Amino acid sequence: MSKMHVKLTVNGKQVEGLAEPRTLLIHFLREDLKITGPHIGCETSHCGACTVDIDGKSVKSCTTFVAQVNGADVTTVEGLTNDDGSLGVLQEMFREHHGLQCGFCTPGMITRAHRLLQENPNPSEEDIRFGMAGNLCRCTGYQNIVKAISASADMLNAQKEAAE
Amino acid sequence: MIPAGFEYHRPGDIASAIGILQEYGDEARVIAGGHSLIPMMKLRMAEMGHLVDLQAINELKGVNVGADTVTLGAMVTQHELITHDGLGSAIPLIREAALQIADPQVRYAGTIGGNVANGDPGNDMPGLMQCLNATFELSGPDGTRSVAAREFYEAAYFTAREDEEILTRITIPVPGAGVGQAYEKQKRKIGDYATAAAAVMLGNGQASVAMTNLADTPVWSESASAALADGDVDGCVAAMLDAIDPVADNRGPVEFKKHVAAVMLRRAIARAQSRAS
Numbered sequence: 001m002s003k004m005h006v007k008l009t010v011n012g013k014q015v016e017g018l019a020e021p022r023t024l025l026i027h028f029l030r031e032d033l034k035i036t037g038p039h040i041g042c043e044t045s046h047c048g049a050c051t052v053d054i055d056g057k058s059v060k061s062c063t064t065f066v067a068q069v070n071g072a073d074v075t076t077v078e079g080l081t082n083d084d085g086s087l088g089v090l091q092e093m094f095r096e097h098h099g100l101q102c103g104f105c106t107p108g109m110i111t112r113a114h115r116l117l118q119e120n121p122n123p124s125e126e127d128i129r130f131g132m133a134g135n136l137c138r139c140t141g142y143q144n145i146v147k148a149i150s151a152s153a154d155m156l157n158a159q160k161e162a163a164e
Numbered sequence: 165m166i167p168a169g170f171e172y173h174r175p176g177d178i179a180s181a182i183g184i185l186q187e188y189g190d191e192a193r194v195i196a197g198g199h200s201l202i203p204m205m206k207l208r209m210a211e212m213g214h215l216v217d218l219q220a221i222n223e224l225k226g227v228n229v230g231a232d233t234v235t236l237g238a239m240v241t242q243h244e245l246i247t248h249d250g251l252g253s254a255i256p257l258i259r260e261a262a263l264q265i266a267d268p269q270v271r272y273a274g275t276i277g278g279n280v281a282n283g284d285p286g287n288d289m290p291g292l293m294q295c296l297n298a299t300f301e302l303s304g305p306d307g308t309r310s311v312a313a314r315e316f317y318e319a320a321y322f323t324a325r326e327d328e329e330i331l332t333r334i335t336i337p338v339p340g341a342g343v344g345q346a347y348e349k350q351k352r353k354i355g356d357y358a359t360a361a362a363a364v365m366l367g368n369g370q371a372s373v374a375m376t377n378l379a380d381t382p383v384w385s386e387s388a389s390a391a392l393a394d395g396d397v398d399g400c401v402a403a404m405l406d407a408i409d410p411v412a413d414n415r416g417p418v419e420f421k422k423h424v425a426a427v428m429l430r431r432a433i434a435r436a437q438s439r440a441s
Contacts, residue, residue, distance in 0.1 A: 004172065021172035021215070022205075024165075043165045045203055046355065048269060057243070057272035062165075063202045064273075067172040068195075068217055112269070133354040134267030 006070050010035065011079030021067035025059075026050045028066040029076065037077035037107040041136075048135035051108035052076050058115045058134070077107035080114055089159070090114055090152045099148030101139035109135050113149045121157060125150065167205035174217045178224070178303050178332060181216055185328045186305055188214045194330060196239060196278035199270050200287075224277065224332055229254045236334045238277025242266070245276060254338050257345035257363065261292050264347065267355045280313070281331040283321040283381075286357035290317060291382035292347065295363035295374040298336040304329035317381035343367035344440030348432040349376075350424050352415065359415045360425040362432040367440035369393060373400060373433075377415075378408035378425050397433055401426050 003018040010033060017032050029035045029052070041049030043062050050062040053075040080088045087095065090110045100106045109132070116123065116131040123131065128149050129142070137145060173192075175181040185192050192214035195201055204210035218224055224239040229250040236245075245251060245262040252259045265271060265279075265288050279289040280300065293300075293313035300311050302325055311324045318324065325331055339345065349361035361376040371392035374384040385407040391399035410421035 002171075020169060022167045022169050024206075027166075043206070045199060045270065048267075051269060058269045059273060060269045063199055065172070065198070065202070065215075067174075067215075068198065068219065070174075116268075131268055134269040 004067060004070070006066055008069060008071070009073045011075055019066050021065060023066045025052070025061040025064040025066050025069055025074075029061060029074075035076055035078060038111070039104055039107055041104065041108075046136065047105070047108075048112060049105050049108040051112045051135065053111055053115055056115070056118075058112045060134070075111070075114075077111050080110060089155050090117075090149070093148040093152040093155065094145070097144050097148040097151055099140065099145045100137075105135060105137045105139075109137065109145055113152065116149070117153055117156060121153060121160075123150070123153060165206040167202070168208060168211040170212055170215045172215050172217065174220050176220050178221060178330060181218060181221060181330055182303060182305055182328060184214065184216050185330070190327055192216055194218055196275040196281075197241065197270075197273035198278075199266070199274045200278060200282050200284060218277075218330070227251055230338075232338055234336045234338060236276050236336070238275060238281070238331050238333060240276050242271035242274045242276070242279075243268075246271065255296065255336060255345070257292065257296065257347055257365065258336075260345070261288050261347040261349075261363065264288065264349045264351075264361075270355070276334060277331050280316075280334065281323065281325060283317060283319075283323045285320050285380050285382065286377045288347075288349065288358065288361060288376055291361065291374040291376035291384070292363045293334065293336070294382050294384035295365055295372045296336050296339070297372065298334050300331055301333040301335065302326075302329040303332045308332075310335075314384050320380040339365055340368050342441045343370070344436035344438065346432040346435035346439065348428040348435070350428055357415075360410075360421060360428045362425070362428040364392075364429070364432040364436040366392060366433065366436040371400075373404060373429065375404060375408060375425060375429065378410045378421060380409075383407050392433065397430070400433065401429055404429055 006019050007016050039049040041047035045063040052061045054072050128146050173184050193212040194216045225237045227248050228235045242262045279287045298313040316324045344367050345365050347363050350359045358377040363374045365372040371389050373388045385404050388400045388403035
């Protein structure tokens with residue numbers, strides 16, 4: 001099967017590569033681009049550990065062919081740090097509120113929560129639980145993940161207010 | 165979990181897509197959101213030489229809410245159905261059901277066209293479209309034709325769509341003012357297919373009832389709908405239990421599924437009634 005020329009924007013940088021169309025986006029990110037934030041968890045579209053942001057949507061990169069996202073703008077957990085490389089608000093709040101234990105689900109959780117807060121800057125606890133339903137964690141029981149996202153919303157809103 | 169190889173096509177209009185299907189015959193298959201097809205390809209239960217991605221075809225996009233009808237492009241995602249401004253007030257049933265499909269990530273990718281065209285008895289939208297008496301538009305080498313949702317499903321994964329046709333558009337009559345609608349779905353966990361689900365529309369002397377995942381096709385029942393229109397809830401439930409044909413699987417034995425079906429249907433009827441005026 002011949003390879004196709006793939007051009008993507010990943011975390012703000014233009015990247016190019018050759019890949020078979022059947023290559024899953026998660027494999028292209030991890031193996032070709034060495035972007036190993038998105039994790040391979042279940043590989044069956046259930047767990048959300050591979051979640052990345054594609055053109056403003058949360059997408060499971062294990063259920064996406066690289067061919068489908070040719071030309072797209074992709075953000076992974078690596079792209080959610082501050083410009084100076086320090087932890088972004090969601091990352092900091094997950095640390096502060098113990099929103100992780102083993103950390104395996106965390107890149108997917110944070111990337112999904114990022115989009116959730118873009119769409120709903122003032123989510124209720126129920127909104128957060130419903131909006132995070134595509135991400136599974138086997139350690140924490142979710143309580144602290146919900147707290148971390150709620151605290152992130154408050155902090156982002158305070159930052160926005162201060163900037164205005 | 166790496167699928168078999170294929171050539172990738174991304175046509176820019178419906179005619180080009182049909183041309184590719186004609187050229188490669190049963191070697192080719194269309195992909196919309198891919199969240200039913202790609203898992204099957206990863207399991208090597210689906211293999212094809214040519215994958216025809218519909219994402220760049222603008223004719224397949226867009227929600228149009230008119231006074232009498234709503235039209236949905238086949239590539240409209242579940243997420244768009246949920247967030248669209250006018251659709252939620254024109255036909256609230258669609259949003260209510262879409263919110264119960266899969267999980268947020270899947271709803272950004274999954275499309276209404278893929279959901280209804282795949283013919284998976286577990287999918288929620290086919291039953292819903294039968295309840296609403298929607299019409300599916302199919303485009304193929306010989307032009308365009310329409311098939312009623314109530315006539316579309318033949319068996320699991322077998323529909324009235326021919327191999328070289330693409331389901332392009334769905335047209336739904338807007339239920340009159342005062343018609344109550346409800347979708348009730350029993351599932352084992354978030355993201356699961358229904359153990360049983362019921363779509364009900366009721367009001368102005370009319371009623372329509374359809375159920376999901378209780379046979380190898382969605383089940384719309386004329387006699388159950390007629391009984392409900394006459395105000396006979398018990399008769400409606402009895403007629404529907406007679407029409408469904410569930411099989412035992414990991415969601416439970418037949419008797420359990422029939423029990424859940426009746427509970428879902430009664431709940432949907434009660435909620436539709438409370439919303440009718």
